[in-house]
Amino acid sequence: MNLTGNKIAGLAAVAMSTLSLGAIAASATPAVAQPSACGEENCPSLKPTSLGASQATLNITSLQLENITATATDVRTGQPVVGGLVRFYTNGGRLLGQAYTNYTGMAGITATENFGPGTVQELLNGYDAVLVGDGVHSTASAHGTITIGTDSCTSTPGPSDRRLKCAVVPVDWSR
Numbered sequence: 767m768n769l770t771g772n773k774i775a776g777l778a779a780v781a782m783s784t785l786s787l788g789a790i791a792a793s794a795t796p797a798v799a800q801p802s803a804c805g806e807e808n809c810p811s812l813k814p815t816s817l818g819a820s821q822a823t824l825n826i827t828s829l830q831l832e833n834i835t836a837t838a839t840d841v842r843t844g845q846p847v848v849g850g851l852v853r854f855y856t857n858g859g860r861l862l863g864q865a866y867t868n869y870t871g872m873a874g875i876t877a878t879e880n881f882g883p884g885t886v887q888e889l890l891n892g893y894d895a896v897l898v899g900d901g902v903h904s905t906a907s908a909h910g911t912i913t914i915g916t917d918s919c920t921s922t923p924g925p926s927d928r929r930l931k932c933a934v935v936p937v938d939w940s941r
Contacts, residue, residue, distance in 0.1 A: 812904040814841040817852070819895045819910030827916045829881065831862065835874035836895035836908060838867050846871025851898040857891035857909075867897075890914075 815838055822834040834854050838847035852873035854862040863875035873895075879885060892911045899905040 812899070813902060815839065815847055815850075815897055815903045815906045816841050817895055817897045817906035817908040819893070819908035822893060822910055822912045823915040824879070824886070824889050824912050825915055829879055831875075831877040831879060831889070831893075831912065833874070834862065834877065834893060834895075834910070835872055836897070836910070838871045838873070838897050838903075838906065840903070847897070847903055850900060850903060853896045853898060855894045855896065856888050857894065858888050860888075862893060886914075 818837050818839075820833060820835040820837075823832045824830075825832050836852050836854070838850050838852065839845065840847060846869065847867055848869055848871065850867040850871075850873070851864060852867060853864040854875055854877075856862060862877040865873040865875050867873045879889070889912050892909055895908050895910060897903070897906040
């Protein structure tokens with residue numbers, strides 16, 4: 767093997783080990799917001815961002831989390847961050863899903879849940895939204911609450927058919 771071949775083989779070995787280590791680190795690291803290697807204080811060229819999380823609903827009728835949203839804004843201008851990747855996690859670090867922010871800075875998901883032991887308690891602790899830094903905007907995170915609700919449907923008679931209008935209604939546990 768010549769010198770060029772050795773360099774290529776060495777680069778390939780480094781790339782493969784980096785990919786392998788990344789996969790191990792990703793599965794072993796809790797899925798919560800990690801401090802950026804280049805935060806605003808270290809990289810003043812990054813635009814500081816703010817992230818707000820909404821109140822989500824655990825719909826026990828359809829067995830899914832609904833209205834999981836976060837809104838990202840540029841702190842200096844107040845303008846929405848468009849095209850930013852937001853990841854949503856349980857408080858325990860389990861990835862629920864991810865989405866990109868739209869023209870209003872909002873990203874949202876709906877997640878189907880498999881209810882195993884401890885799942886409801888984990889979800890009632892809320893969720894974390896993390897805006898992943900993109901080289902232009904700094905990372906940001908926010909915590910959102912999750913409430914329990916059910917589908918509530920009412921029948922609206924039409925001329926030739928019945929139409930159902932459904933909405934998620936919070937469960938009143940005081941009754």
